[in-house]
Amino acid sequence: MYQLLSGIFGKRQAWTMGMLFDRLKTLLLTGPAGMKTLLAAALVVAQILGVMFFDLGMKPSGQTLDMDKFTLAWSDEFNGAQIDPSVWDGHYVYGDKAEIRNGGYWHRSMAFIRDGSLVIQAKYLDEGAGGKGPGYYSYGIDTRGRYEQRYGYFEVRCIFPAAQGLWSAFWMLNDQTYNADGSGTDGTEVDVFESTFYKDDWWGASNALVSGIVFDGYGPESKGATIGKYRIGGADPYKEFHTYGVEWSPQEYIFYIDGVETGRTSYGGVSQNPEWLILSIEVSGKDGIANGDNHGTGYIEKNTRWPAEFIVDYVRAYQYKDLPGSG
Numbered sequence: 001m002y003q004l005l006s007g008i009f010g011k012r013q014a015w016t017m018g019m020l021f022d023r024l025k026t027l028l029l030t031g032p033a034g035m036k037t038l039l040a041a042a043l044v045v046a047q048i049l050g051v052m053f054f055d056l057g058m059k060p061s062g063q064t065l066d067m068d069k070f071t072l073a074w075s076d077e078f079n080g081a082q083i084d085p086s087v088w089d090g091h092y093v094y095g096d097k098a099e100i101r102n103g104g105y106w107h108r109s110m111a112f113i114r115d116g117s118l119v120i121q122a123k124y125l126d127e128g129a130g131g132k133g134p135g136y137y138s139y140g141i142d143t144r145g146r147y148e149q150r151y152g153y154f155e156v157r158c159i160f161p162a163a164q165g166l167w168s169a170f171w172m173l174n175d176q177t178y179n180a181d182g183s184g185t186d187g188t189e190v191d192v193f194e195s196t197f198y199k200d201d202w203w204g205a206s207n208a209l210v211s212g213i214v215f216d217g218y219g220p221e222s223k224g225a226t227i228g229k230y231r232i233g234g235a236d237p238y239k240e241f242h243t244y245g246v247e248w249s250p251q252e253y254i255f256y257i258d259g260v261e262t263g264r265t266s267y268g269g270v271s272q273n274p275e276w277l278i279l280s281i282e283v284s285g286k287d288g289i290a291n292g293d294n295h296g297t298g299y300i301e302k303n304t305r306w307p308a309e310f311i312v313d314y315v316r317a318y319q320y321k322d323l324p325g326s327g
Contacts, residue, residue: 103285
C-alpha cells in the first residue's frame with residue numbers, strides 16, 4: 001500500500017496515510033463492537049481524508065509521557081550571558097567562518113542569548129558574513145564532543161520561527177550515521193521535529209511539524225522513515241512555547257508533543273551508540289541559493305517580517321533510572 005500511496009501523494013503523506021490505515025484496521029479488527037468503535041473509526045477516516053486532500057496533520061493521540069522512569073542527566077537552561085562554549089559549537093561550522101547550508105549560509109553571529117533563551121535568527125544579509133557574500137543567513141549548534149548520550153528522553157521547549165522558506169529543528173546525530181551499511185544501529189539522525197509548515201499559516205494549517213529518522217548517510221544509499229505530520233494543539237507555536245521530545249530506548253524511538261505521543265519507529269534498527277544534540281535553522285534551497293519550495297516550506301521571498309527567530313527556553317536530556325549502560 002505504501003508504494004501505491006507514495007506514487008500518488010509523495011512519501012510523507014503516504015507514510016502518514018499508511019499509519020492511519022493501520023490504525024483503522026486495528027480498530028475494526030480488535031475494537032469492541034459498538035458505537036464507540038464506529039465513532040473512533042469515523043474519526044480516523046476523517047483524518048485520512050484530511051491528509052489525502054488537504055495535507056492536514058494528525059492529532060497526537062498516543063500515550064502520555066511517563067517521566068517517573070527518568071532522571072535528569074544534563075540540561076542547558078540558557079541563563080548565562082552568552083552561549084556556553086564548553087557545551088555548544090557550530091554544527092560543522094567553525095570560528096568566524098561562514099559555511100553554505102542548503103539555500104543559505106550558517107554563521108555564528110546569528111545565534112545569541114536573550115532574556116534567558118537561546119535565539120537563532122534567520123535573515124538576509126546584504127553585506128554577507130564570515131567571508132561569504134549576500135544571502136540568507138542562519139546557524140546551527142551542536143554538543144558534539146561536549147555532551148553525548150545513548151538512550152533516554154530528550155526534550156526542547158521552544159518557539160518556531162515565523163517564516164516560510166526555512167525550518168527550525170531539534171535533532172540528534174553521530175559520526176556513524178554516515179556509514180552506508182544497511183543499518184541504523186551504529187548511528188541514526190533522529191529528527192525530533194522540523195517546522196516546515198509556516199507557508200500554510202494563511203489558511204490556519206501551519207501549526208504542525210514532522211518527525212523522523214535517517215541512516216546510511218546522505219547519498220544514494222540513504223534510508224529513513226517519517227512518523228508523519230502532526231498538529232500542535234493549544235497556543236500558536238510561532239508565538240508561544242511548547243515542548244517536543246523523543247524517548248530513545250534499545251527497542252524504538254517514541255516522539256512527543258507537549259508530553260503526548262505522536263508516533264514511534266524502529267525502522268532500520270535503533271542506534272546503539274551515543275549521539276549529540278543539534279539546534280538549527282536551515283533555509284530551503286541548494287548551494288547557498290534560496291531557490292523555492294524544494295523542502296516543502298514555501299517560498300522565502302514571500303516573507304514580510306525579518307528576522308525570523310527560533311527561540312529555545314531549554315534543552316534537557318534524561319536517563320533511564322533502570323537501564324544499565326544508558327547515558
